[in-house]
Amino acid sequence: MTRARGTLTRGDVMWYGMNGGWAWGIFGLLFALLLIAAIVVLVLVAIRMIRGLGQQGQQQSGWTTGGGPGQGAGPGGVTPARRILDERFARGEIGLEEYHERRRHLDG
Incomplete structure (x- = not known):
């Protein structure tokens, strides 16, 4: 059975735009994980900066949470x-x- 030029079969539609391999799926997964890790790092850095600013404000006002001598x-x-x-x-x-x-x- 021959098919007309320009028609797609089920297999062609399934891999359309993927170049027929698993490589893009693996790279896509790695990219997604890298993106998630970068967002987590940014959130952690932002939290540390906010906490650091709060502690500097406490030290400047003379209020400390330690309560020790001096x-x-x-x-x-x-x-x-x-x-x-x-x-x-x-x-x-x-x-x-x-x-x-x-x-x-x-x-x-």
């Missing part, structure tokens, strides 16, 4: 040690006299 006062001029002392007094762990004595010591 750390600056937080909002309202309250040091982490003073905040802990206030919390202990509020919970009733220490009395009024001990609270005032330790507060004087912290205030210098």
Whole structure:
């Protein structure tokens, strides 16, 4: 059976534009994976930049989350040690006299 010139069979239609091989499918998959990886990397870099800007702002204002010795006062001029002392007094762990004595010591 002969076919007319310019007509396509089922097999021709299936591979039309693909040049009849698997190579484009593999390259297409690799390209898609590479594109997804690039988007993930960009999102992670953006998150790190946003977090970095937030931490720089905290350091400039004197507020730090560490709460260790030598750390600056937080909002309202309250040091982490003073905040802990206030919390202990509020919970009733220490009395009024001990609270005032330790507060004087912290205030210098």
